[in-house]
Amino acid sequence: MQTSTRERIVVATARLLQRQGYVGTGIKQIAKESQATLGSIYHFFPGGKEAVAVAAIRHGDQEFAALLKESLDSEPDPAEAVLSCTRELAAGLKESGWVDGCPVTAAALETLGVESDLQQACADALNGWERLVRDKLLGCGFAADDARELATTVISAIEGAEVTAQVNRSEEPLLAVGRQLARLIRSYGIDPPRR
Amino acid sequence: MQTSTRERIVVATARLLQRQGYVGTGIKQIAKESQATLGSIYHFFPGGKEAVAVAAIRHGDQEFAALLKESLDSEPDPAEAVLSCTRELAAGLKESGWVDGCPVTAAALETLGVESDLQQACADALNGWERLVRDKLLGCGFAADDARELATTVISAIEGAEVTAQVNRSEEPLLAVGRQLARLIRSYGIDPPRR
């Protein structure tokens, strides 16, 4: 067996969570989709459904962080980097038939009322992504306050643009937001570092 | 009876939807919360749960559109108008204990896979809000293309900022995004119309 049963469960759950949320995803559906059985799931995750979801959210977190980091590292100019990131997200979203959106938003919104590990995992993911953007901006010479506000704006706007793109089944919202974010970053008039 | 049973059902459902999404909200919970009975709900909404949800989404749509329109009309300068809007949203979010977020996002994300009236209602809401912003910008002398892209960005960013604010239980993301959006709008260098 190439991939462990545990890993198959986590990956399948991550995909299901981003498509139909936490409440909409059943343990038995996870079992079927991951080619595992109920016994296996409860063996690896004695915490039940929520424990599986937490692991899946963390998986989606790392996956998106890797994509984001790759985009940010590929371009020295932060404005270009954000553009490249939105382009990549738009392409991926279209390819999935507009269903594979942000891996944490759906789950996060459903578990807001209750204090849970799941909610914490979602918050950690969002804040981690924001930190990646902030560090990039700091490395390009932005002031600390500007970098922080811009990072929050970039992540929030991308988050919202992904939802808008999904609902309208169109790449345009993501691309338009990418262009405007690039303009906003450039408006600070900081020269991009040359390689 | 001051408010009709039908209205109570719609209002209660709208609040439940924005807090816990579509799948997470049960018909019986709607009945309890709205002081109605199952019979009443199915009497007014023969289409069942989805029909109730569609009416509730449309209600939330109009409610938010009214708030948005009020913010936009209160300030002649579009940048100031967006700032005022994010401030108002931040205050409302905090007051609700970070649970009453965007009325359609949660429901929209859960019903992406299937072609449904509910999904259409969510798309209509988002596009309607975007149009409000676009018309404001057009009225201020923005070029058609700029107004369209900016409107998409404003709505998407606010949408995402609201999620970020909820997850972090903080007003700051909404306020920061508001400031950056104002800066972006001003970067076009178009003089705000004087009253």
Place this chain on the structure above:
DNA sequence: TCCCGACTAGAACGAACGCTCTATCTAGTG
């Protein structure tokens, strides 16, 4: 007075939910 449509009320149904339980299989160790 009767009646009828609008509305209220909640018992009951089959399906699906998360989870527990026992049983079986498998790989590694003595």
Place this chain on the structure above:
DNA sequence: CACTAGATAGAGCGTTCGTTCTAGTCGGGA
């Protein structure tokens, strides 16, 4: 070979889901 911990397998538990159904209440026109 026997033994055991790890992993797999799924029947079945109690509960809740959305929906259907029958029964009852009530005000106003014939």
